[in-house]
Amino acid sequence: MYKRSSFNSEEIVQRSEQLMTAASNRYRITVQVAKRAKRRRSEDKNQDTLEDPLMTPPIRAIIEMSDELTQPEIIGE
Numbered sequence: 001m002y003k004r005s006s007f008n009s010e011e012i013v014q015r016s017e018q019l020m021t022a023a024s025n026r027y028r029i030t031v032q033v034a035k036r037a038k039r040r041r042s043e044d045k046n047q048d049t050l051e052d053p054l055m056t057p058p059i060r061a062i063i064e065m066s067d068e069l070t071q072p073e074i075i076g077e
Contacts, residue, residue: 012059015066022069029065036061 023029037057044057 012062015062018066018069019062033058033061033065036065 019029019033020026037060040057040060
């Protein structure tokens with residue numbers, strides 16, 4: 001039996017498209033997502049998190065970055 005994930009794959013695709021559309025350079029945004037995912041992966045290793053196992057670091061990075069894009073007030077100054 002498969003465990004249902006807490007995210008919708010269509011939503012992830014839509015958020016990815018938003019990031020790509022807003023970016024001036026597709027390569028650069030891809031590298032930024034990869035760096036954030038790598039950082040999250042190392043943070044997750046240091047903390048034994050029991051979050052959704054299907055929510056991989058790249059997916060979390062896409063969600064976080066798209067939230068920052070659409071809601072700049074969450075970044076803080």
